[in-house]
Amino acid sequence: MKIAQCWDDGVTTDVRLVSLLRRHGACATFNLNAGLHARERQFGWRHRDVEVWRLGRDELREVYDGFSIANHSLTHPHLDGLPIDAARREISDGRTQLQALFDLPVPGFVYPFGAFDDAVAQAVREAGHVYARTTRSAAAGVETRDPMAAEPSCHFLAPDFWQRLERARPGGAFWFWGHSYELVDEAMWTAFEASLARLCAEPGVQWCNPADFYYGEDP
Ligand SMILES: [Zn+2]
Numbered sequence: 675m676k677i678a679q680c681w682d683d684g685v686t687t688d689v690r691l692v693s694l695l696r697r698h699g700a701c702a703t704f705n706l707n708a709g710l711h712a713r714e715r716q717f718g719w720r721h722r723d724v725e726v727w728r729l730g731r732d733e734l735r736e737v738y739d740g741f742s743i744a745n746h747s748l749t750h751p752h753l754d755g756l757p758i759d760a761a762r763r764e765i766s767d768g769r770t771q772l773q774a775l776f777d778l779p780v781p782g783f784v785y786p787f788g789a790f791d792d793a794v795a796q797a798v799r800e801a802g803h804v805y806a807r808t809t810r811s812a813a814a815g816v817e818t819r820d821p822m823a824a825e826p827s828c829h830f831l832a833p834d835f836w837q838r839l840e841r842a843r844p845g846g847a848f849w850f851w852g853h854s855y856e857l858v859d860e861a862m863w864t865a866f867e868a869s870l871a872r873l874c875a876e877p878g879v880q881w882c883n884p885a886d887f888y889y890g891e892d893p
Contacts, residue, residue: 675842675876678816678849678884679830680705680807682746682784686715686727687854689737694867698874701881702741705784705807706734708771709748726855735776742883744782745769745803754791761794766801781885782807784851795822805888807851811838815845821888826851830866839873849884 680703681688688704695702711731718726729737747753748768753761765783772780781804785794788809798806805824810817811832817825828838830852842848857863873879 676882680851685855691854705744705746707746707750724858746784750786752789753794754789762797815842816847816849
């Protein structure tokens with residue numbers, strides 16, 4: 675079973691998440707907005723009464739060392755609400771800046787708020803991405819028919835997470851996503867670590883980059 679996981683928004687709780695992932699030997703992709711990281715950490719918003727802070731620009735390379743990076747647009751707008759030229763800049767500048775910052779290929783895209791239309795999807799493809807992740811869940815496994823409307827298996831807190839893993843088993847591909855700031859208390863961190871350990875114990879588990887589901891899919 676190939677398993678991918680990805681985490682959005684470049685927040686300070688990713689520091690705890692990556693240490694946990696490293697401890698368990700799990701790969702992950704982090705979906706970042708290159709234009710939203712000031713030099714120092716900055717307050718972003720509140721999630722369930724907990725402050726969410728973005729990582730500082732100067733720590734990004736160190737925090738995500740050894741993990742893969744995907745583009746989440748330059749500044750996280752609703753891309754389908756922008757003039758298409760502005761959307762194109764958000765998409766292509768985000769990718770260019772991440773590639774320069776991390777000195778890594780950035781093949782993946784994640785729509786901010788899951789929002790897109792045909793023109794946005796085309797712009798994402800033209801900017802050189804091989805997949806663009808939505809917030810929809812595939813009926814089973816990973817939906818690869820339209821790489822610019824990629825459907826992962828589920829959110830990491832989906833109540834039917836383990837049933838979805840079972841449904842993914844025949845296709846051999848499972849992909850979950852989320853935000854580390856959704857882990858708002860110790861009980862949630864403990865539960866997530868237990869889930870991670872259970873996934874790592876899957877027979878034949880192979881952690882992968884979501885891009886692996888999409889390379890070579892074109893006819
Ligand atoms: Zn986001």
